[in-house]
Amino acid sequence: MLLSLSLPIINPFMTTATIEVLHVAVGDLLPLGSKLMDLKVDLSAAAPHDCPPIASYRLAVRDAVYLRRLDVIQGQEYPVGASLALFSTTPDEPLDAEPTRALRLSTAGIMQAFSWDEV
Numbered sequence: 192m193l194l195s196l197s198l199p200i201i202n203p204f205m206t207t208a209t210i211e212v213l214h215v216a217v218g219d220l221l222p223l224g225s226k227l228m229d230l231k232v233d234l235s236a237a238a239p240h241d242c243p244p245i246a247s248y249r250l251a252v253r254d255a256v257y258l259r260r261l262d263v264i265q266g267q268e269y270p271v272g273a274s275l276a277l278f279s280t281t282p283d284e285p286l287d288a289e290p291t292r293a294l295r296l297s298t299a300g301i302m303q304a305f306s307w308d309e310v
Contacts (some may be wrong), residue, residue, distance in 0.1 A: 253295035
């Protein structure tokens with residue numbers, strides 16, 4: 192079975208996200224709960240703030256899958272809804288069919304350590 196992954200809306204004001212870290216490579220078996228990628232979301236265009244409202248999130252898989260195709264590059268920014276990757280439940284599933292459904296995900300906020308002197 193093929194499963195797709197598009198950039199989800201994590202915040203109602205979010206329009207894009209930057210791929211900060213990719214924790215996987217094409218061909219990897221990802222057990223349930225595996226780290227997939229970390230995203231940075233910049234909401235500074237939504238409303239003026241004293242400091243940039245930047246949040247980091249980690250996407251983890253809620254299906255046991257193989258990463259078959261990666262559609263993103265670490266460090267690049269992508270719009271909400273952009274294709275991020277394609278997965279399969281077996282390592283040799285043909286990739287020419289339409290995905291059966293979306294990959295199930297968990298999204299967790301990442302608290303970044305910073306100093307007020309940096310702001």
